[in-house]
Amino acid sequence: MGTASIIFVLVAALLSPFLYERWQLLSTLQANAPHRLVKVNTFKSHEIRFADRIRSCEDVLMLEDEGLALLACDPGRETWNTVMGVFESGPNALAGLYLYDYKLGQGASDQDALKSITFANFTGAADLHTLGIAFDRKTSTVFVTSHHPGGSRIETFKLDVAALVATHTGTIQHPLVHAPNAMVVVDSGELYVTNDHYFTARQSRLMAQLENFLGLPLGSVVRVRLDGGRVEASVVARVPFANGIEVINSTTVAVASTSRGAVYLYTTSRDGDSVSFTYHSQLRVPFMPDNLSLSNGKLMIAGHGHIQSLIKFVETRRICNHPDELAKATAEMREYCNKAESPSWVSEWSEAEGLKHLYVDTEYPSSATATRDASRGVGIVAGLYAKGILVWRD
Secondary structure, three states, X not given: OOHHHHHHHHHHHHHHHHHHHHHHHHHHHHHOOOOOOOOEEOOOEEEEEOXXXXXXXXXXXXXXXXXXXXXXXXXXXHOEEOOOOEEOOOOOOOOEEEEEEHHXXXXXXXXXXXXXXXXXXXXXXXXXXXXXEEEXXXXXXXXXXXXXXXXXXXXXXXXXXXXXXXXXXXXXXXXXXXXXXXXXXXXXXXXXXXXXXOOOOOOOHHHHHHHHHHOOOOEEEEEEEEEOOEEEEEEEEEEOOEEEEEEEEOOEEEEEEHHXXXXXXXXXXXXXXXXXXXXXXXXXXXXXEEEEEEEOOEEEEEEEOOHHHHHHHHHHHHHHOOHHHHXXXXXXXXXXXXXXXXXXXXXEEEOOOXXXXXXXXXXXXXXXXXXXXXXXXXXXXXXXXXXXXXXEEO
């Protein structure tokens, strides 16, 4: 056997596990096309609420003590999305925060149940593009990741629930927090933040797409510490397309890897002021996981079942959701807008019970977050580009 043949065999042997993994994921996603999708619905009842008032609410947090859900919604994502690479001209609809009083029950009017939060002392509202949110109950601080046109950052607000006011208290920027997506509060003044990409779409669409397609471990988890006016940051893990993040217990953190169709589990340890993440294992899921949450000890995982449907859905919202644009569209586009689908997928996992699929359907599109108040038997699904939110009852 010649030298070239030996090199070829060695390279093929090295690449075969990687190629098999990518082929397996892509084949699974292809099987999730809307016309082939095997639908699942384990909810006792569900309804889509507020479809005429809010849309593109990527993240939602339940404040269970108050029976309230905090929503971050950005209809401007239709023309500006640095993760998906949408950079269209034209006016952007403003992003906002909302409180949904889910303890009122199904009989409450939409007007009573959903309230808009007013920003105070915030001059950057016109450039806010929300993604993930986190809440520090000790200090009533809301952290909001924003893909600001001038550079991604994290905005902080003091939330007055009773007055429905979020007062801007600062902006977190750091070179290591260059593409912030999701966050989780570890303690007051300490966060874990995911950077979904190393090569962002606003830097190079091609490199960002290659990073996604190859599943390269270039996304990161960053530990952010706030000390007065100082921001300290350090990379604690490298994850392909690092997306949702959740602290499961005092020694375990879960991170969604969207491009790998997996949730990575890390063992964490502290030594003085330093924190280390050690890879433990991964949970494979038959979809692209987005955000994570914790409910009664179970990890809630929401995501996207079919990449091609999601991409087309994303690229057409600026037409489908705007009557003036839709009127100018082709007959083919108008027909698509009338029946567009992007499969949603919601699952839960625990070490004791394994992975269980709760909702797989196209009725409510582009699921990005699922969260549940187990004591009240109420759950919420928020869609990346959906109108309203899906509320379910157990």
